[in-house]
Amino acid sequence: MAENLDATDWTILVELQRDGRVPFTELARRVNLSSSATTERVRRLESMGVIAGYHADVDLEKAGFAVLAVVRLKYPGNRHEPLHRLLSERMEILECLRTTGDDCYTLKVAAASMRHLERLVGELAEFGSTTTSIVYSQTLTYRGPQRPPDA
Incomplete structure (x- = not known):
């Protein structure tokens, strides 16, 4: 599976792990692609199962888990x-x-x-x-x- 990922795919993955809510237009700017090309790559990564979901980073202590x-x-x-x-x-x-x-x-x-x-x-x-x-x-x-x- 990893052999199907190029440097741009990895850059997208790193950026989405930093902020899974980044708008595609901003993500495209960060990875030097058009918005449509970026959207297509993200959808491909999702369909391949490389991106398995998007999650919130919860502060456990503030959520009541000391x-x-x-x-x-x-x-x-x-x-x-x-x-x-x-x-x-x-x-x-x-x-x-x-x-x-x-x-x-x-x-x-x-x-x-x-x-x-x-x-x-x-x-x-x-x-x-x-x-x-x-x-x-x-x-x-x-x-x-x-x-x-x-x-």
């Missing part, structure tokens, strides 16, 4: 559907990665309080052993992919 944590879960079972169901139901779980190594899953969790986090981790512990790390601060926010060095 505690950010990373929870690692060792899941000894082989039926993952019950866990997946919990993951889809609990909106406090922001991200879930299936990983190799000692832990099977790594979750990014936002909680309103330590008590809230404790209850959520308790629910996750029903599936296996957990290790929780509280996030003091976020040194680097998610920035999205940039153009790979070999592209």
Whole structure:
């Protein structure tokens, strides 16, 4: 898939990750294309699934989630559907990665309080052993992919 992306496509992707609401006329100016060519490229990137959606960047603390944590879960079972169901139901779980190594899953969790986090981790512990790390601060926010060095 990445082989179908040229330097202009990557420039568009970087700009849209900075501001997904940028008007096409401004995006076109930034990438040195006409508005129609820019619109066509964005639509192509969407249809290819490279652009999977547009999202708001929410300040968790201002939205009432004062505690950010990373929870690692060792899941000894082989039926993952019950866990997946919990993951889809609990909106406090922001991200879930299936990983190799000692832990099977790594979750990014936002909680309103330590008590809230404790209850959520308790629910996750029903599936296996957990290790929780509280996030003091976020040194680097998610920035999205940039153009790979070999592209």
